[in-house]
Amino acid sequence: METIGAFAIWSGVTIQFWPVWLGLAIIMGLSYAFKHRLGLYGHLYDSGVGIAGLALVLFWILTAMFADTIAPFDPIEQFGLLKRKPPGVIESGSGIPFFFGGDNLGRDLFSRMVYGSRFVLTIAPAATLVAFMVGITLGLPAGYFGGRIDTVLTFLANLVLAFPVILLFYLLVTPGVRETPIPTTMAAVFFMFPIIMFATLFKTGYGSRPVLFWTLMGFTAVIGGWLYLGLVFNRDPLGIVGLDPNELNIFAAVVFASSPAVFRIVRGLTMDIKTRDYVAAAQTRGEGPWYIMLWEVLPNARGPLIVDGCLRIGYTTILLGTLGFFGLGLSPESPDWGSMINQTRGFIRLVPTIVLPQTIALASLVLGLNLLADGLREQSLKD
Amino acid sequence: MLMFILRRLGVMLLTMLTLTLIVFALVNLEPNLKKLALEQNNNRMTQEAVDSWLEKEGYKRPLLVRYGEWLGNSLKGDFGYSTRFRKPVNEVMPERLVYTGILAFWVMATMVPGALIIGVLAGMREGSKTDRSLSVFSIATTATPEYVSGILFTVVFAAWLGWFKGVAKAGDVTFENFALPVMTMSIYGMGYIARMTRASMAEVMTSQYIRTARLKGMSFGAIVTKHALRNALIAPFTVIMLQFPWLLTGVVIVEKLFNYKGFGWLLVEAADNNDIDMVLACSLVSVAVVIVTQLLSDIGYAFLNPRIRVQ
Numbered sequence: 001m002e003t004i005g006a007f008a009i010w011s012g013v014t015i016q017f018w019p020v021w022l023g024l025a026i027i028m029g030l031s032y033a034f035k036h037r038l039g040l041y042g043h044l045y046d047s048g049v050g051i052a053g054l055a056l057v058l059f060w061i062l063t064a065m066f067a068d069t070i071a072p073f074d075p076i077e078q079f080g081l082l083k084r085k086p087p088g089v090i091e092s093g094s095g096i097p098f099f100f101g102g103d104n105l106g107r108d109l110f111s112r113m114v115y116g117s118r119f120v121l122t123i124a125p126a127a128t129l130v131a132f133m134v135g136i137t138l139g140l141p142a143g144y145f146g147g148r149i150d151t152v153l154t155f156l157a158n159l160v161l162a163f164p165v166i167l168l169f170y171l172l173v174t175p176g177v178r179e180t181p182i183p184t185t186m187a188a189v190f191f192m193f194p195i196i197m198f199a200t201l202f203k204t205g206y207g208s209r210p211v212l213f214w215t216l217m218g219f220t221a222v223i224g225g226w227l228y229l230g231l232v233f234n235r236d237p238l239g240i241v242g243l244d245p246n247e248l249n250i251f252a253a254v255v256f257a258s259s260p261a262v263f264r265i266v267r268g269l270t271m272d273i274k275t276r277d278y279v280a281a282a283q284t285r286g287e288g289p290w291y292i293m294l295w296e297v298l299p300n301a302r303g304p305l306i307v308d309g310c311l312r313i314g315y316t317t318i319l320l321g322t323l324g325f326f327g328l329g330l331s332p333e334s335p336d337w338g339s340m341i342n343q344t345r346g347f348i349r350l351v352p353t354i355v356l357p358q359t360i361a362l363a364s365l366v367l368g369l370n371l372l373a374d375g376l377r378e379q380s381l382k383d
Numbered sequence: 384m385l386m387f388i389l390r391r392l393g394v395m396l397l398t399m400l401t402l403t404l405i406v407f408a409l410v411n412l413e414p415n416l417k418k419l420a421l422e423q424n425n426n427r428m429t430q431e432a433v434d435s436w437l438e439k440e441g442y443k444r445p446l447l448v449r450y451g452e453w454l455g456n457s458l459k460g461d462f463g464y465s466t467r468f469r470k471p472v473n474e475v476m477p478e479r480l481v482y483t484g485i486l487a488f489w490v491m492a493t494m495v496p497g498a499l500i501i502g503v504l505a506g507m508r509e510g511s512k513t514d515r516s517l518s519v520f521s522i523a524t525t526a527t528p529e530y531v532s533g534i535l536f537t538v539v540f541a542a543w544l545g546w547f548k549g550v551a552k553a554g555d556v557t558f559e560n561f562a563l564p565v566m567t568m569s570i571y572g573m574g575y576i577a578r579m580t581r582a583s584m585a586e587v588m589t590s591q592y593i594r595t596a597r598l599k600g601m602s603f604g605a606i607v608t609k610h611a612l613r614n615a616l617i618a619p620f621t622v623i624m625l626q627f628p629w630l631l632t633g634v635v636i637v638e639k640l641f642n643y644k645g646f647g648w649l650l651v652e653a654a655d656n657n658d659i660d661m662v663l664a665c666s667l668v669s670v671a672v673v674i675v676t677q678l679l680s681d682i683g684y685a686f687l688n689p690r691i692r693v694q
Contacts, residue, residue, distance in 0.1 A: 164632050325639075
């Protein structure tokens with residue numbers, strides 16, 4: 001079996017990633033040149049931590065986008081002769097090397113690592129976004145009104161938070177649960193929140209301008225309904241959006257596990273912001289409570305929420321990895337990092353490098369998100 | 384204060400009741416019961432045979448009746464029978480809890496001092512080189528979950544250097560056995576506590592009484608040890624207490640990773656085999672740990688910080 005040396009491996013990998021380098025150079029170069037006009041995002045380029053975080057995150061986003069160009073092999077194609085082979089072994093059929101070696105079933109680890117970014121970078125940000133909508137829609141009234149609403153909602157949030165995440169996933173992400181209507185119901189409830197939130201946002205903001213209001217509501221209904229049909233019921237009439245039952249299950253469970261924490265943060269921020277003068281001014285003007293919450297409180301809470309969003313996407317990435325690590329909900333074929341770690345970790349003694357690509361990929365993405373959050377926090381405190 | 388604790392205890396009880404009911408409902412879902420029946424008998428059972436077995440074992444009675452029964456028995460200290468281990472839960476559980484307790488003790492014993500030292504060193508001179516490098520270190524550790532760091536440590540220390548084994552045997556308290564799992568868990572948790580300590584320390588260092596101490600000519604070392612430390616360590620206390628729930632999740636991952644047969648391993652075994660009574664007992668223990676530590680952290684915080692005494 002022919003192999004190539006360490007230098008050839010790294011130069012080969014570097015060349016394979018060419019669309020990423022090009023994209024990084026264009027995005028970061030342009031942003032750096034115009035950093036003074038880009039607000040908070042531009043300020044990121046003033047801190048080393050921020051640049052490092054942004055570069056790591058962009059690297060993985062671009063990798064996910066250009067995965068088809070970067071990966072030399074199909075992530076689920078098996079080459080029987082290349083099982084557990086060390087890095088640099090050449091696949092005789094095509095003459096292309098397995099840069100990071102083969103996994104336990106003879107699949108190319110490099111291609112699997114590259115495609116793995118796709119799964120993480122679609123589910124994690126989307127689930128975090130939905131969790132934020134749920135947390136915001138419930139956290140604002142809890143913090144603003146206080147009283148009984150607050151007591152009930154806080155109790156419910158603490159209920160979920162008191163539950164160990166692993167146990168929650170073991171109970172919620174199983175083939176057994178998938179046979180019941182639980183995941184679909186959960187998703188149906190969670191996906192209502194973005195629609196409710198946007199509807200309230202437009203109603204309170206533009207209710208006095210019927211034409212604009214109804215146009216916006218029309219958009220919300222069409223786009224929301226389309227995504228709703230596609231994501232929750234997998235019946236998108238256009239066939240573009242869709243989630244497999246197991247992905248929907250994971251999605252619903254991840255949203256369920258992370259929205260209480262968002263709720264807590266939003267509630268705390270709202271309780272703090274509602275004592276400010278501009279809120280009192282709005283109250284004196286006679287604005288309704290939902291207008292104040294969505295148009296006065298929420299925009300002023302955006303700083304901490306953006307920082308928390310970055311951290312939470314990282315945390316969700318870790319959660320998805322945990323699911324893969326325990327073999328919950330994902331098909332064994334799926335090239336996601338957690339499953340890859342789980343499948344290869346038994347062979348560390350034979351081929352120590354077999355676990356490295358996926359572990360380092362996961363850690364670097366989460367590290368990037370955490371550094372980005374830190375850079376954002378640092379820069380937003382300066383203003 | 385007493386009223387506060389009593390109210391919290393009431394909420395605690397309600398939380399535990401609701402959560403156990405939810406777990407009870409989830410493990411008793413139709414497909415899960417069928418899986419249990421197949422696993423307990425043989426895999427080629429017909430649907431009728433499954434139904435009659437469930438009927439015979441009493442799984443077909445209304446959910447609430449059976450929950451009431453379980454609750455009554457649990458209050459008497461009888462947590463039922465484990466179908467996976469074919470023994471009463473009370474015989475399996477305590478041993479595993481002790482093993483995990485030993486592991487958790489060593490994790491706490493290494494993590495807390497390490498994190499406090501890092502946090503204090505970073506926070507006492509905010510913005511210095513030490514601060515920056517230690518902060519990046521803390522971020523890096525919080526970004527590396529146990530199943531990543533554990534595997535990286537195994538690759539380095541077990542596969543390449545050959546110092547330790549990649550597995551840890553339960554109950555064997557030796558350095559070789561515990562080094563990898565303890566290191567994996569404490570490093571992941573360390574970053575978070577260190578960052579909280581750093582923030583708290585940095586805030587204290589800018590306060591008026593530190594400036595006064597500095598103006599009267601005290602040495603920097605004396606200021607840090609005599610004035611700053613005590614006040615800076617109040618906030619991390621809560622964070623440290625709240626690490627216990629996290630420790631539970633971490634324990635499950637690390638025990639699976641190193642094949643350490645403690646509580647986390649038990650939980651995974653029980654959940655994988657839909658061992659109803661065992662899953663319920665495990666959830667009860669984990670939820671109790673979470674809630675009790677929350678209560679203790681609230682009380683301890685009020686106790687340590689006279690300004691925040693609860694009315």
